[in-house]
Amino acid sequence: MKYIPNMLTFSRIALTIALIFIYPPMGVASFIVYCIAGSTDMIDGPLARRIPGGKSKLGAELDSIADMFLIIVGTFVLMPAMEIWSWLWFAVIAAVSLRIVLASITGLIKHKKVLFNHTIANKITALLLFTGPILYFIIGMHIVVNLFVVFLIVWAFMGIFEEGLINLLLKEPNTNIKGVWKVKEENEKIADS
Helix, strand or coil: CCCHHHHHHHHHHHHHHHHHHCCCCCCHHHHHHHHHHHHHHHHHHHHHHHCCCCCCHHHHHHHHHHHHHHHHHHHHHHHHHCCCCHHHHHHHHHHHHHHHHHHHHHHHHHHCCCCCCCCHHHHHHHHHHHHHHHHHHHHCCCHHHHHHHHHHHHHHHHHHHHHHHHHHHCCCCCCCCCCHHHHHHHHHHHHHC
């Protein structure tokens, strides 16, 4: 039982890689695979916390890797097929690139490793990212989809900067911190131990 969350995470990686080869992107088959992959992201974490022995450092690392795979494939395979305003696609690429660079630099500077935090802002970003292609699949090319992507980009940039700030302010790495408002509390716990 305790391996089920990690198996779900591995399946997300496999399904995400499969999305690269399914044609057409945003067709029915890719949409189904995308929905299954995204659903595993919503299930694996809560399941790991409920199953005795289900939480692990490996699982947390795999989850971050699987998330990054889904974000990259979504950005470079699915989003171009969504026919959104072209400048939005470049803004999404900038956000994804900035997240990777900022998490790498701030994590490496302070903690000697790349850190992708599971903050509330990042979880909301993941939910918005998951919802975007679904919204497009349901209503097609529409101004609502473009406005949704604008909101997603603004939200993602806020989460990215919060993540960088957290990485720089924390005395010890904690990828499960909820937000920047928890940094002081986390640092006090470290000082007390």
